[in-house]
Amino acid sequence: MKIKDLTVNASLDIFLLVKEMEEDMTRNNDSYVKFLLSDGENDIHGIMWSTSVKKLGEGVEPGKVIKIRAAVRSYKDNLQLNITNCRPVTDKDNVNINAFIKDAPLNSEDMFNSFLQEVEKFSNNDLKNIVKKLLMDNRMKLIYYPAAKKVHHAVRGGLLYHMYRMLKNAQSMACVYNQYINKELLFSGVILHDIGKVKELNSSELGIVEDYSKEGKLLGHIVEGVIMVHDAADKLGTPLEIELLLKHMIVSHHGLEENGSPKKPMTLEAQILHYLDEIDASVYQFEEALGNTSKGEFSDKQFFLGNIQLYRNEL
Template sequence: MKKVFIGSLIEGDKVEDFFMIKSTDTKTDKNGNFYLDMVAGDNTGEMICRKFRATPDEIDMISVGEIFKIKGIVKEYNSSKNLNANQIEKVIEPDQINILDFVSAAPVNPEDMLETIKAYIKKIGNKEIKNIVIEIYRQYKEKLMYYPAAKSNHHSVKSGLLYHMMRMLKSAEALGTVYNNINMDLLYAGILLHDICKIEEMESNTLGIVSDYTMEGKLLGHIIMGIKLIEKTAEKMGIDREISVMLEHMLLSHHYYADFGSPKKPMFLEAELLHYIDMIDARVYDFENAIENVKPGEFSDNIWVLDNRNVYYSLFDKQDQLKLE
């Protein structure tokens, strides 16, 4: 039975407990010795875990998505927790563990999220736009239930892709009540399609753990793969070319910068909004995640995705705000 969780660990803690391996790489130190550079995780977070002077048997034994008993000590490096492992053992008796201790998942039931997604698809008034979305979602319904939105960083949890898109759709709907010049059909469709090919870009098991990127994912990436999918689907269905190209442009430009995979910046309003809604939800998730294991009045460790900022968990309670109102 697991007793120690990553969220509660501090520098100097001696650990002997179960962790799931999220990624692993075999490296060589300056003396030519092999070591394992891993990411170990549970349902409270992840941390770097290194096993120096790794033996060939240890290297062969470690595999992504499996649970191991790790003995070691917690060190702090670059303001982040690291586990220096002295011993790693494979779990022999599965009844020692509860898989829910190791899997991070979106806080909303995937079946409920899928129903919300379907409700937004119904809101799309343009039949051609709606038909493209329906056809593409028909292909990915099963995998959407568990796929994460990333291998690491924002929404890299079971059902994270659904959760990301659901929150984006709700944000878009709220914007639509303020600005009446938004083509909501385009915006909803752009949100629903912008990351859909992450399902083809990454290899994930049903626990939402990504083992690697696919060959196409490495060579093309989800943006290009998504554009090709829209173009192919639109041609097959005889969809108006302007609609297809506008949807393709929304995918092409949603990362905004060439260095991040977008050779063009958004060239119409809905494409611009897609980028910012995407960024807002990613940032909200990052801030939420940063303080998940932080006590009120304290700061998080350095958060790499937030430019190594320390996030403060305010003492100001939302209930106090409600009282003031």
């Protein structure tokens, strides 16, 4: 059975992957555990009352598949599992964890190699060298890292997939708006804008983020990205102008101060990078929601898109 097949008031036993779990307390100081669970295609929230993470024991933890006994409930217009019992899987269950992992639609190695091939075309050797260094230095993590803990591209290889789609769009835009764009600088910014996420997030090789790292909580991926560019530039002797432009693209790619950017975009390449990032993140959220919505129907409310329901047209 898949999450998309669940109906309200159904009772069931089901195997699901734990993506997140968190202990909380009721007003009466009774502990309970909240889950985010996945079947490899879709996610669902679950809750187990009158228990604690310690009571659930080893094996019921993020990154593990567990067997759940639950009833399906509706909560704030979304389905939720009211869990009565759960346990780790055993060999007798014959469960393949990879069946519960959602991957980016494209192969990570292929995407990574496509970045290297594009960078090799650069005529500016300083840009070529710094981008190649940062790619190669972080290759192992980039192959499996998601782009976020949740919201957009939160899948194995999601960070590369996010970068890949942005680069494809950047290549097209550089042909249209070609009067003042330095396309090699734009492409470099696209590839490096989220490089700090490999330090911001603690991800397993399954692409599951259990939590933010200490650096992620104290600094965030924007600051980490700037540090990584600075360190690479220092080792390579990169000209200050190039180092500064790359840093500016990283610090401004969220666009507005209230969205986490210390600076607004002040170069054309930084402005285009910001909009490419916004487009790809929001389109991905639309794709995820509409993929679980029938034609002519509305999706569940999408909290990170302003709590709106999305309509899948009948065309």
